[in-house]
Structures are given as C-alpha cells and as structure tokens.
Amino acid sequence: MTAIPLDQGLGLAAALFALGLAGVLVRRNLLFMLMSLEVMLNAAGVAFVVAGARWAAADGQIMFILVLTFAASEVSVGLALILLMHRRNSTLDADANYHLRG
Amino acid sequence: MNAMFDIAAGIAVLATVMMITRPSAVHALLYLTVSLLAVAMVFFVLGAPFAAALEVIIYAGAIMVLFVFVVMMLNIGGEAEALETGWLKPSAWIGPSFLALLLGLELGALAVSGGLARTAAAVVGPQAVGIALTGPYMLAVEIASFLLLAAVVAAFHLGRAVMRGV
Amino acid sequence: MHELLWLVPTLPLLGSVILMLGAGRLSIRAEAATGALSVGFAAVIAFTIAGGFLLSPPAGAAYEQTLWRWFDVGGLSVTIGLRLDPLSLVMMLVITGVGFLIHLFATEFMEGEEGYGRFFAYLNLFVAAMLLLVLGNNFLTLYTGWEGVGLCSYLLIGFWWRDPANGLAARKAFIVTRIGDTALLIGLLLIASRLGTLNIAGAMHNAAQSWPAGSPTATLAAFLLLGGAAGKSAQLPLQTWLPDAMAGPTPVSALIHAATMVTAGVYLIARTHVLFLLAPAAQYTVGGIGAATLLLAGFSALAQNDIKRILAYSTMSQIGYMFLALGVGAWGAAMFHLLTHAFFKALLFLSAGAVTMRLHHEQDIFKMGGLARRLPVAFWSFLTGSAALAALPLVTAGFYSKEAILSGAWADGNSGRVLWAAGVFGAFITGLYIFRAVFIAFFGEAHTEVSGRYGWRVILPLTVLSVLSVLGGLIELPPAFGHVTLLSNLLAPVLPATKEAASVVPLLVASLAGLLGIGLAAVLYWRPARPPAETPLWRFWHAAAGFDWLYERLLVRPVLWAARAGADDMIDSVYDAIAWTARQVHEQVRRTQSGRVRLYTAGLAIGSISLIAIAMIR
Numbered sequence: 001m002t003a004i005p006l007d008q009g010l011g012l013a014a015a016l017f018a019l020g021l022a023g024v025l026v027r028r029n030l031l032f033m034l035m036s037l038e039v040m041l042n043a044a045g046v047a048f049v050v051a052g053a054r055w056a057a058a059d060g061q062i063m064f065i066l067v068l069t070f071a072a073s074e075v076s077v078g079l080a081l082i083l084l085m086h087r088r089n090s091t092l093d094a095d096a097n098y099h100l101r102g
Numbered sequence: 103m104n105a106m107f108d109i110a111a112g113i114a115v116l117a118t119v120m121m122i123t124r125p126s127a128v129h130a131l132l133y134l135t136v137s138l139l140a141v142a143m144v145f146f147v148l149g150a151p152f153a154a155a156l157e158v159i160i161y162a163g164a165i166m167v168l169f170v171f172v173v174m175m176l177n178i179g180g181e182a183e184a185l186e187t188g189w190l191k192p193s194a195w196i197g198p199s200f201l202a203l204l205l206g207l208e209l210g211a212l213a214v215s216g217g218l219a220r221t222a223a224a225v226v227g228p229q230a231v232g233i234a235l236t237g238p239y240m241l242a243v244e245i246a247s248f249l250l251l252a253a254v255v256a257a258f259h260l261g262r263a264v265m266r267g268v
Numbered sequence: 269m270h271e272l273l274w275l276v277p278t279l280p281l282l283g284s285v286i287l288m289l290g291a292g293r294l295s296i297r298a299e300a301a302t303g304a305l306s307v308g309f310a311a312v313i314a315f316t317i318a319g320g321f322l323l324s325p326p327a328g329a330a331y332e333q334t335l336w337r338w339f340d341v342g343g344l345s346v347t348i349g350l351r352l353d354p355l356s357l358v359m360m361l362v363i364t365g366v367g368f369l370i371h372l373f374a375t376e377f378m379e380g381e382e383g384y385g386r387f388f389a390y391l392n393l394f395v396a397a398m399l400l401l402v403l404g405n406n407f408l409t410l411y412t413g414w415e416g417v418g419l420c421s422y423l424l425i426g427f428w429w430r431d432p433a434n435g436l437a438a439r440k441a442f443i444v445t446r447i448g449d450t451a452l453l454i455g456l457l458l459i460a461s462r463l464g465t466l467n468i469a470g471a472m473h474n475a476a477q478s479w480p481a482g483s484p485t486a487t488l489a490a491f492l493l494l495g496g497a498a499g500k501s502a503q504l505p506l507q508t509w510l511p512d513a514m515a516g517p518t519p520v521s522a523l524i525h526a527a528t529m530v531t532a533g534v535y536l537i538a539r540t541h542v543l544f545l546l547a548p549a550a551q552y553t554v555g556g557i558g559a560a561t562l563l564l565a566g567f568s569a570l571a572q573n574d575i576k577r578i579l580a581y582s583t584m585s586q587i588g589y590m591f592l593a594l595g596v597g598a599w600g601a602a603m604f605h606l607l608t609h610a611f612f613k614a615l616l617f618l619s620a621g622a623v624t625m626r627l628h629h630e631q632d633i634f635k636m637g638g639l640a641r642r643l644p645v646a647f648w649s650f651l652t653g654s655a656a657l658a659a660l661p662l663v664t665a666g667f668y669s670k671e672a673i674l675s676g677a678w679a680d681g682n683s684g685r686v687l688w689a690a691g692v693f694g695a696f697i698t699g700l701y702i703f704r705a706v707f708i709a710f711f712g713e714a715h716t717e718v719s720g721r722y723g724w725r726v727i728l729p730l731t732v733l734s735v736l737s738v739l740g741g742l743i744e745l746p747p748a749f750g751h752v753t754l755l756s757n758l759l760a761p762v763l764p765a766t767k768e769a770a771s772v773v774p775l776l777v778a779s780l781a782g783l784l785g786i787g788l789a790a791v792l793y794w795r796p797a798r799p800p801a802e803t804p805l806w807r808f809w810h811a812a813a814g815f816d817w818l819y820e821r822l823l824v825r826p827v828l829w830a831a832r833a834g835a836d837d838m839i840d841s842v843y844d845a846i847a848w849t850a851r852q853v854h855e856q857v858r859r860t861q862s863g864r865v866r867l868y869t870a871g872l873a874i875g876s877i878s879l880i881a882i883a884m885i886r
Contacts, residue, residue, distance in 0.1 A: 002223055003220035004147065005219075008111070010213030011214070014210045015115050015210070016114065016137075018202045022201075022202030025198030025201060026190070028866070031176070032127070036121075045157075050221065058235075061231045062231060064156070065231075068160055069246040070249065075169075076256075079169070082172065086176055094866055095864055095866065201870065201874065201877065205873060205877050
C-alpha cells in the first residue's frame with residue numbers, strides 16, 4: 001500500500017463527474033443520459049472512498065454503499081420508465097415530447 | 103503502487119470519454135463497464151477492497167446486466183445509430199461540454215486546494231465496514247432498505263404497464 | 269312559575285328557527301301556526317309568570333335567572349342572565365301580548381304574499397330579540413337584543429325587496445340607528461371600564477356610590493346612552509329613518525315601529541335612570557329632545573297624505589312625550605304612556621292596515637274617503653285609536669297617560685313649565701292631525717273601490733286593542749279621578765316616584781287643548797277636502813323640516829365623495845404596480861418551463877458552477 005496524493009484521487013472524481021455531466025447534457029437519448037448519470041453517481045462514490053481512505057476510516061465505504069443502493073434503485077425505476085416511454089412514443093429522444101412543459 | 107493508481111485512473115477517464123461519445127448503445131455500455139472496472143481497481147489501490155468488490159459485483163455486474171437487457175428489449179438497430187451520429191454534431195456538444203469542463207475545472211481546483219495531504223496507506227477491510235454498517239449506520243441501512251423496497255414496487259408497477267403494452 | 273322565564277324569549281326564537289329551516293317545506297297554515305303560536309305560548313307563559321309575580325312578589329321585587337356564563341376575562345365576568353322586575357315585566361307583557369295580537373293580524377294580512385314564512389321567521393326573531401333586550405340583566409345581553417331588533421327591523425322594512433326603494437329605506441333605518449348604537453356601545457364600554465361590571469343593577473349601584481351628581485363621567489355616559497336611545501326611538505337628531513321605515517308591511521310598522529322597538533330607548537333611559545339622575549344636564553337634554561321632537565313630528569304629520577306616514581310621525585311625537593316625561597323625572601308616567609301608546613298605536617296601525625288591505629294597498633288618505641259606512645270595523649277601531657291618541661278626556665287610555673306626563677312636567681319647576689307648554693301645544697296638534705286623517709279618510713265621498721271581508725284574525729286583535737285603548741288607562745288615575753295607582757305601585761321598587769301637579773288647572777288646559785285640536789279638525793276637514801296646495805310651508809313640513817335634505821348635504825354627499833375619491837387613490841396604485849410586476853415576472857419565468865429535461869439539467873449545472881465559483885472566490 002502506498003499513499004496516494006489526495007488531490008489525485010479527488011481530481012479523478014471531479015473528472016469523472018464532469019464527464020458524466022457532459023454526457024447528460026450532450027446526449028439526447030434517454031438511455032445514454034441514464035448511463036451518464038451512473039457515471040456521475042460513481043464519481044461521487046469515488047470521492048467518498050478517497051476521503052475515507054485519507055483517514056483510514058470505514059465511513060467512506062459505507063457512504064459508497066449507500067450511493068450504490070441509490071444507484072441501483074434509480075436504474076431499476078429509470079430503465080422501467082425508459083421501456084414504458086419507448087413503448088408509448090417509439091422514441092427515446094428526450095427533446096421529442098415536452099410533457100413537462102409548464 | 104502509485105503507477106497502478108495513475109494507470110487505472112487514466113483508463114477510467116478514457117473509457118468514460120469513449121462511452122459518452124459512442125453512437126452505439128452496446129459499445130457505450132462496454133466502455134462504461136471498463137470504466138467501472140477501472141474505478142474498482144482505484145478502490146483496491148486506495149485500500150478499500152470491499153468497495154472494490156461491490157463495484158465489480160453490483161455496478162459492473164448487476165446494473166450493467168440490467169442495461170444490457172434493456173438494450174436487447176429496445177432492439178435498437180443501425181438506423182438508431184445513424185440518428186445518434188446525427189445528434190452528435192459539434193454545435194450540439196460544444197456548449198454543454200464547455201459547461202462540464204468548467205465544472206470539472208472548478209472541482210479539480212477545489213481538490214488541489216486541499217494541500218499535499220495523502221491517503222493513509224492502510225487497508226480498511228470488509229470486517230471494519232461491516233461492523234460500522236451494523237453499528238452506528240443501522241438507521242441508514244434501514245432507510246436504504248426502504249428506498250430499495252420503493253424501487254421494487256415502482257419497477258413492478260411500471261413493468262406491469264409495460265407488459266400490458268400500454 | 270318564575271323558573272319558566274327563560275322560555276319566554278326562547279319560544280319565539282324556536283319558532284323563528286323552525287320557520288327558517290322549514291322554508292319552502294311548510295304549508296302556509298303550518299307557517300302561520302308556528303309564527304303566531306310561538307308568540308302566543310310565550311304570551312301565555314309571560315302572563316302566568318306575571319300573575320305569580322303580582323300575587324307573591326319575590327324578594328327585592330326582582331327575580332334573576334342566570335342561564336350560563338358567557339365569558340370571564342380580565343376580571344370582567346359576563347353571564348347570560350334574565351332579570352324580571354316590574355319594569356321588565358311591563359315591557360315583557362306589552363311585547364308578548366301586543367306582539368301576539370299583531371302576529372294574529374299578520375297571519376291574515378300577509379296571506380298571498382311571497383315569502384309568508386320568511387316574514388314570520390323575521391317577526392318571531394324580532395320578538396325574541398326584543399324580549400332579550402328587556403329581560404337581559406346585563407348591558408351586553410341588552411345590547412345583543414338591541415342589535416337583534418335593529419337587524420330584524422332592517423330585514424322587515426326591506427321585506428318587499430323587489431322594490432329598490434324599500435331596500436334603501438331599510439338601509440337608511442339601519443345606518444341611522446347604527447349611529448346611535450355606536451354611541452350606546454361606547455357608553456356601555458365606558459360603564460364597564462369605569463364601574464367594573466356590566467350587570468345593570470350592579471352598575472347602577474356602583475354609579476350611585478362612586479360618581480357624585482353632575483360628575484363629567486356620569487354626564488358623558490348618560491349622553492352616550494341617550495345617543496343610543498335617540499337613534500332607536502327616532503328622536504332628534506336621529507329621527508329621519510322612521511317615516512321611511514313605513515316601507516315595511518303594516519304589521520311590522522305596528523309591532524316594531526310603534527309598539528315595541530322604538531320604545532326601547534324609553535326603556536333604556538328608565539332602566540338607567542340612576543345615571544340620568546346623576547347627570548342633570550343629560551336629563552334636561554332628554555326632556556328638550558322630547559319636546560322638540562313631539563312638536564316637529566306633530567307639524568310634519570299635519571303635512572302628510574300617506575296614512576302610514578301620518579302614524580309614523582305621530583309615533584315619533586308620542587315617543588317625544590315619553591322622552592319629555594323622562595326628562596322631567598316622571599319615570600312612571602313615561603312607562604304608563606309607553607304602555608297605552610303600545611295599545612292605541614298598534615290599534616291605529618292595524619286598522620290602517622285593515623283599511624289598506626281592502627283598498628289594494630292604497631295609502632293616500634285623499635283617495636280613500638267615505639269609508640266609515642263601508643268598513644265599519646276598521647272605522648271604529650281607527651276612531652278609538654285616534655281618540656286615545658288625541659287624548660279624548662275621561663274615556664280613553666291616552667288621556668290618562670298624557671295627563672300623567674303633563675302633570676309631572678308642570679310639577680318640575682320653571683323648566684318643566686316650558687316643556688309642559690310644549691306638551692300642551694303638542695296635544696292640540698295631535699288632535700288636529702289625527703282627526704284630519706279620520707275625517708278625510710272615513711267621511712265624505714268615496715274615491716276607491718272596496719273589496720273583500722275581514723276574517724276573525726283581523727277582527728279579534730282590533731277588538732282587543734280597542735278595549736285596551738279605552739280601558740287601559742284605568743290602572744292609573746290622577747288624584748282628581750279617584751287616584752288609582754296600580755302601575756306606580758308596581759313600579760315603585762324600580763323607579764323613583766313621580767311628582768304630580770297639585771292643581772287641576774294644567775289638567776283642564778291640556779284636556780281643552782286636545783279637544784280644541786279635534787274641533788278645529790272637524791271645522792276644517794268635515795267638508796270633502798282636496799289635497800293641499802303645495803305651498804313652501806307645506807313642503808317644509810312635508811319633508812319634516814328638511815332634515816333629510818340637510819343630512820344629504822352635510823353627511824351623505826361628503827361621505828360618498830370621499831369614498832369615490834378614495835376608490836382610486838395613490839396607495840392603490842402602489843399595490844397595482846406590485847401586482848403588475850409580479851405578472852410580468854411570471855410571464856418571463858413561465859418561458860423557462862419549456863418541458864425540455866436537458867435545459868433543466870443545464871440550468872442545474874450553471875447554478876452549481878456559479879455557486880461553487882462564488883464559494884471559491886470568497
């Protein structure tokens with residue numbers, strides 16, 4: 001085990017988070033947006049684990065597990081919604097139907 | 103082991119970049135899996151073997167399998183890929199990418215501003231995690247179980263609607 | 269029997285509630301029965317209680333019944349309680365007895381009218397409120413009844429609401445009496461804060477203990493109560509609403525605007541006479557107001573053609589007599605006149621109603637004529653009432669009560685002599701104007717078709733009231749005629765004794781004045797008369813000395829102008845600008861609700877970036 005500079009670990013988390021955000025913003029396909037969202041969540045998990053490793057504490061990993069739980073729930077519901085929308089609209093284009101319009 | 107971290111981190115970033123730029127859903131999924139596996143390697147290097155194992159089993163295993171199933175059910179073909187390629191014009195991605203870059207730079211700057219601290223070169227094993235999980239974090243576990251239950255109910259409900267072909 | 273006292277106001281209230289809840293579901297007969305019998309049963313109970321009261325008076329000549337505690341705050345405890353003493357006993361008997369007769373009359377009078385049940389619901393509610401007013405043992409209960417009768421008066425004046433003029437008359441009555449009511453409320457609050465209790469008997473006791481005669485506080489309180497009394501009893505300067513109140517159905521005029529509600533002011537002053545004895549200035553004002561009103565209303569009655577307006581002005585005039593009596597300290601005489609006036613004025617209104625119901629609601633006396641032979645029942649009733657009003661000597665109740673007042677005035681020193689002179693002159697005018705109406709309406713040539721016959725529900729009340737108008741005076745006779753003092757004996761525990769004139773000269777003069785008025789009316793109007801020419805003098809008195817004109821310019825128009833000026837003022841524009849800005853911002857913000865998920869995400873991203881940037885810069 002060698003000590004990793006903290007800025008490198010958190011930098012990785014920041015980079016992954018930014019890439020996930022770029023994915024959510026750039027892609028129009030709901031499936032890709034969901035995948036990018038996973039990346040963002042994963043980046044948050046990385047940040048937790050890095051911080052936990054800084055103090056050699058278990059808390060970081062526990063927060064990671066909670067993030068994981070959240071990600072699993074979100075994916076299951078999100079994918080079910082994607083299937084439903086595809087059945088209804090025959091498209092996954094997020095810009096195709098503005099049912100949220102106020 | 104520092105090199106191991108650098109290599110794994112580089113693979114994770116590269117794979118993610120590839121993932122968000124692929125027109126094909128299956129290709130993107132493969133790159134995402136690679137990215138997750140690389141992150142698992144990072145976790146291992148950081149001395150969190152339990153988190154690394156969970157990353158492989160749940161993220162790269164279970165969740166990715168879900169995505170694969172959905173891609174199969176959607177049955178996305180070549181024309182969808184052509185559509186995706188059409189959507190990925192520079193005019194469409196430059197603005198959002200700039201935003202994301204800005205955020206990444208900000209977060210990176212914050213990470214660097216932490217100073218020269220390093221991680222403790224110690225392993226926090228599954229036993230320690232388990233004790234903490236069932237001790238002080240009991241309530242969080244319960245709340246997580248509620249969340250999962252809600253997700254199960256929601257997925258079941260939506261799945262039935264899908265089966266009825268609504 | 270006294271324990272049943274609470275039933276007396278409750279029964280009419282119950283009748284009112286039944287009629288309101290059953291609106292549209294009850295038959296006409298059921299509505300009539302509920303309306304009349306609820307008051308009838310209340311009258312039976314009231315008379316039974318009165319019998320018990322007279323045979324075996326309770327200790328202290330007062331029976332108190334506490335129903336429940338209303339509130340207890342800041343050391344001021346107010347209970348809902350009833351107090352039966354000779355004063356409220358007399359009022360209770362008048363209200364339930366005369367009230368029942370008028371209800372009975374109304375069941376026939378109102379037949380075929382739209383809103384038959386509504387009418388009796390209001391009328392029953394009025395009786396309940398009036399009973400609460402006179403029976404309440406504290407000022408707040410009294411005030412509740414006071415406002416209740418005002419509300420019912422408003423509702424009943426505007427009963428025929430399809431004509432906007434009736435609604436305006438109702439509003440006028442409500443607003444003008446409201447001025448007096450406000451004064452009364454301030455007075456009650458003054459009493460409550462200075463004397464520490466709202467119980468009437470307690471407050472009067474405390475006032476006599478703690479306020480010296482002529483103290484400014486007592487004077488102020490008395491004047492405020494007088495304001496309330498003047499508003500309710502249509503005395504100067506708040507008298508303008510009563511003639512317009514004749515827009516209501518005639519039984520309403522008889523019950524509310526002649527027999528009971530308008531005498532509430534007299535009752536209030538008699539009830540708080542301790543306060544007025546402590547404030548001589550206020551008491552002189554009461555007498556002055558009474559004298560001025562009785563003359564003004566008398567002259568105005570001479571210049572009216574509408575039979576109900578004549579009676580309205582005569583009511584004002586007669587209540588002026590009662591105020592005069594209160595002003596000279598002839599408390600018992602005021603109550604005596606209140607009693608007889610309730611009889612003969614209710615009789616006059618009911619017989620006038622009996623006339624108009626056969627003449628298709630024609631109220632102009634110059635269009636009647638020759639009714640004496642064709643409507644004998646109405647004629648004899650009206651004649652009896654008129655004789656009592658004009659104080660025809662010896663045979664009418666009005667004579668004895670008016671003599672009691674004038675005798676009290678004569679005995680009250682020099683200022684009393686002035687009031688006495690006004691009263692005597694008023695007696696002359698009274699005889700003149702009421703017999704002017706009698707001769708024009710009932711003699712001479714017929715001008716209008718008469719149709720229909722009277723049922724027993726009209727004849728019985730008229731007969732009973734006629735008998736009372738003649739014999740009602742026998743309970744109290746002056747020393748010259750046998751000196752019967754039943755009423756003053758009864759009232760002795762609650763009201764100070766009335767001074768009486770020692771000589772018979774004033775009595776003779778006053779009797780002659782009334783006869784003179786009747787005689788002059790006979791000379792002037794025996795021949796078939798034409799409507800009077802509209803001379804300026806006639807117009808002046810037809811408009812009751814122009815008080816409406818004065819108030820219109822002095823109060824109504826400035827208020828309306830101020831309201832209009834205030835409707836679009838500067839302050840409103842500030843709020844309008846706020847609303848306008850909010851609407852504009854809303855229009856802009858609404859555009860962001862495009863429904864595009866990715867735009868929302870971009871918004872989130874920009875927000876996070878900005879927040880983090882701010883945090884980093886600081």
